Amino acid sequence: MKYRTHTCGQLRSEDVSTPVTLSGWVHARRDHGGLIFIDLRDRYGKTQIIFDESVNADAFAAAKSLGSEDVVTVDGDVVARPDEMVNANLPTGAIDVQCRELRVLSPAETTPFVITDRDSASEELRLTYRYLELRTDELQSNMMTRSKAYQSVRQYFHDLDFIEVETPVLMKSTPEGARDYLVPSRIHQGRFYALPQSPQIYKQLLMIAGYDRYFQIVKCFRDEDLRADRQPEFTQIDVEMSFVDEEDIYAVVEGLLRRLFQEFLGASLPDPFPRLTYAEAMERFGSDRPDLRFGLELQELASHVQKSDFNAFKSVLDGGGRVKGLVVPGGAAYSRKMIDELTAWIKQYHKAKGLAWMKVTSDALEGGISKFFSGDTQADIINDLGAGEGDLIFMVGDETKVALPALGALRVELAAREGLIPEGDLRPLWVTDFPLVEYDAEARRHVAVHHPFTAPNEEDLALLGTPEAKNIRSRGYDVVINGYEVAGGSIRIHSREVQQQVFDLLGIGSAEAEAKFGFLLKALRYGAPPHGGIALGFDRLVMLLVGTRQIRDVIAFPKTTSASSLMDGAPANVSDEQLRELGIALRTGGKA
């Protein structure tokens, strides 16, 4: 039995009078009494099938009872449509297939939602029936883009002589970083594998093994809370290279991204990508992943505040904090209610103590905290900030690590509200010179900003082991596009001594380091080349390629915000027998 000679997206005017067989899903049925149309759909497209009572009564009778999403095979002949019936919206819109014989392969029950319209059902329902949602044009298109992107990435790295190596999914739990997903061992009861947060250590060991250009498209797992752009299992393009410095990595990554965005969007990314240090990104944008598609940059207000009578801000400056602001064009029209809402928002979500504001008139400031500034200072502020009549100045004064991120969040929020974000733009950049460590109040020690194997900046190397070590810059770098962190990496430590010093800085004692990373420290003794690498978030790249803000739109079977799969019910309880085999007794019995 032959199911198809062509796909449902294939036939054109040139095929008229060809006998064909098509198989697919009944997308829609339009019954005109003596004439029935169905749109037959597969992943290649749709073709209209005609059943004409006067041409073939048997097929016509069979078509009477067809329902949406039935799977059928149609034998028939390609016929041209009358000129005025051509559907210009469909690639196959110039022809019909006149049905000779209809075979119903698999009738479908009424679906819980209509396949033609993804918006017609809640996400909850669509996730429960994900295999139905995957039939929609939008998701099929997304998944095909994803598939082509895999191929493009592989081709790129193979052409550059990279070797693709699979690393273990069952590995040893590493204490730093995200929470691990654990897998119990049956053979070694009471012991656990961890799923990789990334193949970080393996790829470094591959460098030591001499595989000097490695890449892998690899699943990673992090047991942390989800977001619109974060799933517990996600895919990285993992890259590592030996005998390289930052510039070599930048060149390879920029080449890949330029290729992908050119191929899928016809977009030419800048060459080279602009670069910002972490410090500059924080000062100007209040974020280490700035969205460069719009302005609203953070501006310094310290000198003006010093000349004011606003003691709240002056004491912030005296205490070593910062006062910065941003100018909202036309913001003077904001109502008091809107400003109050923004104030509540920034206090609740971004820990700022408040949000000060002043409106700009022709030559002075008014409202808000303007009364604390003299006329001359007001003029200086307007001039200095490049503000104009009708603008609004927002200000935050706080300790540095609150003030800058709060204003950064405000910047993004205001740009969205004001429609200042040009959606078609793509603005990539490198962010460099991250701090090597930051203080973790909860753990009461310094932790790695990137990871513990990141090399310190050469210029700051002398500070290792001194009290100034907390200010050391790292050789880490991120790629940011439109506010999304799409890649992150670093030049790694290849010296056992430096690695030991960094562990010391992180409060990881030699015994602990030996127990947890002994195999890496040992490997570093046997001839470790200088090396570095990067990992690109593949899902986020595909999001940009298809133009969605939701990571679930580019993953075939995603999890909900609470990390469960509505379709298959994972995670689920397991039998006592399974637990017994693993030597596991539940402490609380779990939630039934």
Added chain:
RNA sequence: GGGACCGUAGUUCAGUUUGGUUAGAACGCCGGCCUGUCAAGCCGGAGGUCGCCGGUUCGAUCCCGGUCGGUCCCGCCA
């Protein structure tokens, strides 16, 4: 761990402000008519434990408490 919003026919929503007899609409589904539609059209019909549990009340979809589920955000995500 915290905050906000949401949960009512198969589906998307309205209704709840001010508790009260038959809870509506559209789409889908079923039946009928219809030979050029392509989201076909017209006529008719069926379809509801108002997420779940408890409380208040003569009476709860509506008010209160809890709980489950979904979405977004803060924390978290080396």
